[in-house]
Amino acid sequence: MRGLGPSLRQTLSYAAGGETDKPLTARQKVALPKIDLSVVEHLKNPFHRYDLSARSFTHDEKREMKDSARNTYRPDLQPAWLKHDRHVLRFYAYFQEAVHENPKESFRIRACNVYFYLEDGTMMVTEPKVENSGITQGTFVKRHRIPKPESLGGGVYRFEDFQVGKAISVYSRVFRLIGCDAYTRTFYESALGHTMPEDEELPMDSFKAADLPDDEELVSSRRAALQEAKAYNEIAVGGCCRNEKLQQYLENDRKVLRFNTFWDDHTKYGSRKYYTMHYYLADDTIEMLENMSRNAGCAPYPMFWRRSPLRKNPYIAPAPGMLEPPPQIYKPEDLIVGETIDVLGREIVIYDCDDFTRSFYRSYMGLEQASIKIDHPPLTHAKLRYPPYNGFGSEEDSLASCKGLICKPPRRDEQKELADADKVLRFEAVLADDVEENETRRFVVAIWLGDDSVGVWEIKQRNSGHSAGKFASKSRKKNPATGKWFKPEEFYIGATVAISASPFHLTGADEKALCYMEENSAQFVVSNVDAILVKLRGLKEHLQKQSGFVSGAGLKRMAEDRGLSLCEHEVLTLSRRFGPLKCTEGKTYGRLAGLTLPCV
Incomplete structure (x- = not known):
């Protein structure tokens, strides 16, 4: 019982006759307190409570006397364990660990935290845990008073021995201090009047340098996969599922942001379409409803986007089992009046919102949502175009099948056909394609005035190497320069016409053609x-x-x-x-x- 203050002494002893009580010595006797009988004598009088010869003490004075008797809660000279209770200095440090039998690296840098407890002068060194590092991390040196090496003077470490930029030795391992927190800097400035140097950068080793080229998207996807596997393992061993959005749901249930939007369809028969967009704050989902006007001519399906998260980066895996990039969904900060969002490849413009949405943005982002006045574009009737010619029959026959359910033969100018049935304009022509083999070739280009059909024949040339006869059969042909049917007035001496993808330069005409053109000079300007x-x-x-x-x-x-x-x-x-x-x-x-x- 040594060191625990005054206590009762042992008086029991054993002798030949049995247990005996040994008398106490004068030194072992305890001094009993003496009672002041004068105070007791005063208490005999039943009227001592009404004695007004002395002033009675107030409650505050009694409390002060009571506190002074107890030596108060905090004495003037506080001990270290009371003055610096829960005051800890934190330093950031690292030590270099050798790596053996590895051709890629010879050392590795391990970051640590050094804690110094001011209440009792103890220290502790910890290493932050890194997921999947393969190294046992955590508490590196347990909390206790750490001795200093003899080369540094011996004793134990005190807070005066720590400074950013210097090294300390803990059981033959050297730690370099590269930084500290804000409280530690403030303590050294107030206690010692010393300003700590600026923090240093953590050195780079070969292992960390090999991880630098990794893309941020690849790292995030890897973390997401590891987190998913970790959650699966926890559930497999009997753990419970985490509901991370429970607090968001409880705080924002039945709170919906409403926006007015539109989309300009610039396709052939498109028009402006208006939508009402709802953003549910409880689970960050979006719903879009189409506002159809009367007699819009659209199918009655007002749901444009069913309630679900709307991704900024829509992605479809080309093959099963492939990893998709992490989704980036639209948040309230992305929905600003006047800006556009992408929904299924359509640029949706936000032009207005309701009062609740304005108050939400005012409290959430300090943003005042605007209201844009839009004008409906004028309605224009898109004229229908006939389909292109399919090559069957004449072009007029194919066009007649598009104008009605009952096909009617195309109308012909019978008066012209009867009047000009036997009239033909013949021209002499050569090929204007600058090909040496075609310089000696001669052609006859004829146009029938009854139906404006055109035909080309090649004149036989001895030893030309080309077979004479029909070059282009008689039919109506289009002028590639104008895209319309050839007309008689487009044929004259000196003109170049393209027939069957071959350019023909007209060099002459027969007498009958010249006379007919001069007789009808109003139609043929060149005559x-x-x-x-x-x-x-x-x-x-x-x-x-x-x-x-x-x-x-x-x-x-x-x-x-x-x-x-x-x-x-x-x-x-x-x-x-x-x-x-x-x-x-x-x-x-x-x-x-x-x-x-x-x-x-």
Whole structure:
């Protein structure tokens, strides 16, 4: 019982006769307190309570006397265990651990936390646990007073021995202090007047450097897979399922944000469609309902998006068993009036919200939601187009089947067919494709005025290597330049027409074709003499100075020098009207008299 203060002494002893009570010595006798009888004598008087000779004490004075008798709750000179109760200094440190028989790394950096308890001067070193590190982590050195090495002076570590940037030795292991928390810096400034240096960076080892190239998405997906496996194992051994969204559900049940949205459908027969979007705060799900107008012509299915989380990154696994990227769903901070969201590839515009939604954003984000006034776009009737020609029958027959359920034969200009049934315009042509083998080939291009059909035949040439005969059968053909059917006025000497993907340059015409074109000069402008003379008004003075005859080629060059376009058929028309014909080397040119031309 040594060291526990005054206590009762042993007086029992054993002798030959048995147990005996040994008398106490004078030193062992306890001093009994003496009673002051004067106070007792005063209490004999039953009226001692009414003695007013001295002032009675108040309750506050009695409380102070009671506290002073108890030496108070906190004395003026507080011991360390009371003054620094639960006061802990925390330092961040690391030590270098050697790695043997590994060609990729020779050492590894292990981060630790050093705690110093001010109440009793004890220390503790811990290593934060890293998931799947393969190293036993946790408490590295238990809490106790750690001795300092003899080389540092011996004794135990005190708080004056710690400083950021220095090293401490704990049982022959060196820890370098690289930082501390805010309370530790404040304590050293107030207690010692010393400012701690700035925190240092944790060194990088080969093991951590190998983990740097990992993508953040890959790391997050790996963590999600490990978390899922961990939850499955906990449930398999009898654990309970975690309901992480229970608090969110209890706090936000029946709280729904409402937005007014629209989508502009820019397809061929599309229009603007309006939706009402509901965002349920209880589980972060979205529901979209379509607002259909009367006689909209759409199927009566108002549910556009069934209530479910709306992902920003929709993804469909191309094969079963493949991992999908972690979902990124829309949150309230993503739904701002005036911005757009993507729903199934459609750009949905948010233009308004209700009063509850405005108050929610005002308290949740400090944001005042706006209200955008929109104008409905004017309705435009999209004209239906006929389907393209399918190649069966004539184009008019195929078009008639699209105009009604009962197919009717296309209407024909019978008067034109009867009047021009035997009239054909024939032209001589050559290929204008700059191919050396086609330079000697000659063709006849004919157009029937009764139905505007066109046909091409090749003239037989000796040793040409090409078979003569039909080149393009008689039928109505379209002009690739205009996309419409060929017309008779598009054929004249000097013109280039594309028939069956082959360019033909018209070099001549028979007499019957020239006469018909001159008789119908209102339709064929190149055979209208009056129109040609109006075009040549700028050459009047120059032609009056000429003497003799002017060749057709010379007249054409003269017009081109002055910016006037004059084709070969127009030159031939003037030559047939005003001058005699002269044949030179098989080509026919007109001679225009150098007299004053009429209408010039």
